[in-house]
Structures are given as C-alpha cells and as structure tokens.
Amino acid sequence: MVSGPLALRWCVWAGRGDMGPDMELPSHSKQLLLQLNQQRTKGFLCDVIIMVENSIFRAHKNVLAASSIYFKSLVLHDNLINLDTDMVSSTVFQQILDFIYTGKLLPSDQPAEPNFSTLLTAASYLQLPELAALCRRKLKRAGKPFGSGRGGAGLGRPPRSQRLSAASVIQARYPGLVDGRKGAHTPQELPQAKGSDDELFLSGCNQESVHGLGRPVCPATGEAGLGGCSTNGSSGGCEQELGLDLSKKSPPLPPATPGPPLTPDDPAQLSDSQHGSPLSASAPPAANSASYAEPGGAPNEPMDLEGAEDNHLSLLEGPGGQPRKSLRHSARKKEWGKKEPLAASPFERREAGPKGPCPGEEAEGPGDRVPNGILAGVAAGSGPYGEPPYPCKEEEENGKDGSEDSGQSGSEGGGGRAGAHYVFRQEGYETVSYGDNLYVCIPCAKGFPSSEQLNAHVETHTEEELFIKEEGAYETGSAGAEEEAEDLSAPSAAYAAEPRPFKCSVCEKTYKDPATLRQHEKTHWLTRPFPCNICGKMFTQRGTMTRHMRSHLGLKPFACDECGMRFTRQYRLTEHMRVHSGEKPYECQLCGGKFTQQRNLISHLRMHTSPS
DNA sequence: CTGGGGATGGGGCCC
C-alpha cells in the first residue's frame, strides 16, 4: 500500500521505530477511515448523494464503492443515488453508512435495539456482506428467522413492475447487444452473467440514472442475492420510478415466485425510487459466525463488526476482491462525451442562459412550479462527465409554490411520497450562498449543515404538504377528468378527411375512436393531469410525462450500436442512425439539399421562405 | 461575427 519514504514517514508519525520489513502501519486503516468519516460528517469532499426516503446522505464514492459492489456500480456514473425505500429506510441507511465508515454498527436514533431484520434486508440489498453476516448472526442468536418476510433475507415482494426495465441498463451496459434501430432485445441476446458484477446490471438495475433500479430479490427464487437470478436479464426488476415505468422494452416477466406482499400502507409502495437490484449476495461468511461476540445486552452500544475491523477495512480494498468485469461502457465518442448530459444527475439541466431556457420554463402553467422541493443540485457539482449541474428556474422557484397541486397521479401510480423533498445545493453553485448549510429545505429555503438536521427540520412541515399533495386528485380515468374539460381554449382547424365520427366538443377535430378523442380533449384542459414528480411540470399525457421523467433520470434505453450514444426515444435513435448511415431521406424541393432529419429540412425550408 | 447546416433534447399530440 505504502512504500518507500512515505511509509517511513508514516512510521515516524506513528511513533513506530520498530516497523517491520512489511513497513505496515497498523493504525493506518483506522486513521484513514476516521478521516474519511470525519470528512463525511462534514460533507467534505463528498461526491455522492444518497437519497433514502426523505433523507439525503452524503458520502464518498470511493468509500461506497469499496464497501459494496452495488454501490460501486451505482456511483460509477451517478452522483445521486436513490435507494429503494422498500429495502432500506433512512434510519437504517444512516446506520449502514455509519457502519461503512466506521466498521461499527451504531445505534439508530430510535430507542429500540437495532432491527437486525431490516438491517439485514438493507445489507442484502446494498450488498454489504459483512454487515449482512453480522445481522444474520444476531438474528440467529436471537432465534429469529431471517429468511423470510420483508425484513428477511428472502426479502420482499417481487417488484411491482418487474416486467420493467432491465432494458435500459442492459442497453447501457451492453449497447452492442441491442438492436440499435429498435432498441429491443431479448433475454437471449444478453450475455449470461457468471456470478460477477455483471449480474448487477443484468438484474434490472439501472445505474445509469439517479438510482439503481431493481431489487436484490431473485424473482424466480424469492431469494436475495446469490446472483443467479439475473441471467436472463429480465429479473431483478426495476420498479417504476415514482410509480412509473420509465424504461422501455421491458422484457417479459419471468415466472416468479411472488415474495411477501408489501405492506399495503407502505409509503414506499407509492413512490419509492426505484432501484436496482443489487443481487445482494451477502452469502453467509463461512468463518465468522462462531466468533461473533454478542454486545452484551447493551443495544445502544456500538457494535464492532466482530472479527476485526480489518475485516471491514478490507472492504475498502475491493469488495470481495472480486475483479470487476468491465462494464463495457461503449467508448464514447468525443462529441458524445461533451454533449451527452446523460444520466448522472437527473437534475442536471442545461444552463438557462440567454439562449437556453430550462426545459419546462416555457410552459408557465399552473403546474409548472415545483410542488414540493426537489433536488436542485447534485453531489460534487458535476455530472459524470464533469458538467456541472445547472439549476433550473423552475427548480429554483420551487419554494414559491410549494403547495401547488403537484399532485400525485393518484391511482395512476404516481409517487405518493414526495421522493425528493429536500435540496442540496452545491456550494458556490447557487447564487444564494448557504455557507455551510448545504442542505436546504426547499419549501422554506432554510439551510442546514447536515442532512440529519435538515431531515429533522423537514419533519416539521412535510407531512401536511404531503397530505395536501396526496389529496390532490388528478384525473385517473375516473370522475374529475370530465369536470375539468370545460374551460377551454380556442378551437383549432379541423382536419378530418376520412370517417371520423368522434368530434371534439371544443375544437373541430375529429377522431376515429373515442379514446383518441378523449386523449385529445385533455389538451384543452387547463389542468394537466400528469405531473412530473421531480420538477412539477404538468403533462396532458402520461406517456409524455414518463418520457419527460426519463430525461430527468437519464434513462436512455435506446442505444446506438455504432457509437454507443443513447437516447430516450427510439425515434431519436432512428434519426441518429442516419448519421452513421449517411442516409439523407429528406430533400429540399427548392434547392435539392438533402437532410438526415425532417426537422432540419423544415428548418432549411424556412430559410428559403423567410422574408430576409 | 454571422448564417447555415448537423445534430440533439424536449413537448405536443395523433395513431
């Protein structure tokens, strides 16, 4: 680890003149961890944010990556990780984070003794085998089963939308495996993971985005971890972000043994950020179980990971020493690296400069305000490729209108919980300086030096807001939809030619079927039924909203075979492919100019027709 | 510096 003069210096520093030939400084690891933990608590050099429920934790990517292959996969490209609240609560995650940084299981805020069952769940989910083993031993000693139930290692129900979404991540990781034109794949096309990290990606976890998607539960076996459940690329399952399926091309659901049903009132059920299944391997360690020392009936005492910190510290040198397979990120072309905002931060925005209004700004509707607070910045202030996260006007304004009906989509499956209530603002990034109080509550704009304090603060006023939010009923195909279809805008020109019996009551447009008419009529509504749970922007169609959400989350399921560039829409990929093929199907009838894209032809035609 | 073209992102909306 250390050699030469440096080691000697450390030797002196440690007061060890008798350092052996290995030149090892025994306390080095401990000191290092101590420093890291101190840095973490101060937010110093933290470069990743982990969101759990309503809490935000900051940490260091390196430490997380060294502790868990799951984290390793997540932090690789993301600065913001949203954990599955079904799997880990903020309280538990706090413990886990402490554990990662200290090797000790510190008592939670809650008076009760650590709930090893939930800890085990979380440890399995997060692929912290050491912690999982510790929990298992505790449970075993307590005579509690840990192989079933929500808190057990067999965790969880199969994801609500297991059918979802391995696709995006698969494409992200294996772009070459995907039909570039269709963005489709079949499980058979996927490489068969062989018990390596690859399984992480194949198991439906979308590390491309703000979060990991999926769960550590093998849908086939109902068991967490063990890696074998993801080889078909469709298991693991990603849940819908904020209740939505944001991915596409979902492979069919494999026959799965449903896990225990989620508690009906589980708030996470409404909105949890979705998450990737880390395959939580946490196989019981062979050696340590016998040596576990019960922390002597002092539940509030920190529990060292028995067996030695070395054990824990060893994690920092690589989880299980497993060589990580290449993620096979496609070599990004120069321009891609420059331009691709990509997934790193779902909240990245282009700078709203003179020419670059923030997406959504143009639509100043009642729903354009952020209803409740969102992340306005991301960790480390940069995306995966170094671009800073730019605030969006609508984001910055979000505090103004906190109670706006962001609304959940109600039964539409929109997140019932406001997933991202609180904002972390990068120092020096906002025009407003929060000094050391980097954790800012959106609704009231108060800053706090730590996420814990922020969380404590927000408890004081979020419930009501949440309640209001959830009260807000949006059209879900039931009553209420029609009620709002009254106050309408001017009619537009009719264009019907073929038999179209269904006529819009507002404008002259006609449609072949009532569903389309209904869809159209929504465009006349003043209230848009589908809000983005991240920025609050409202949409008339769910599909548009989910597409929009993908842009937030950086989910780009459609990958170009040629260059690896990814797109949120298949059509974009089709367009893009013409760049490679050289196909220019659009020709200007005036000058003969050819274009790869119709829109550029249109733009070109304007040049012909413009007065100047 | 400016204009045109290439390329991309996002929203609207119809099928």
Added chain:
DNA sequence: GGGGCCCCATCCCCA
C-alpha cells in the same frame, strides 16, 4: 402504453 412524428429550441461546427 408505446410508437411515431411534428414542432420548437438549442448547441456546435464550419465556411
């Protein structure tokens, strides 16, 4: 619900 296409806006490059 997803696909497809239109439109607008924007960025970048280059002549």
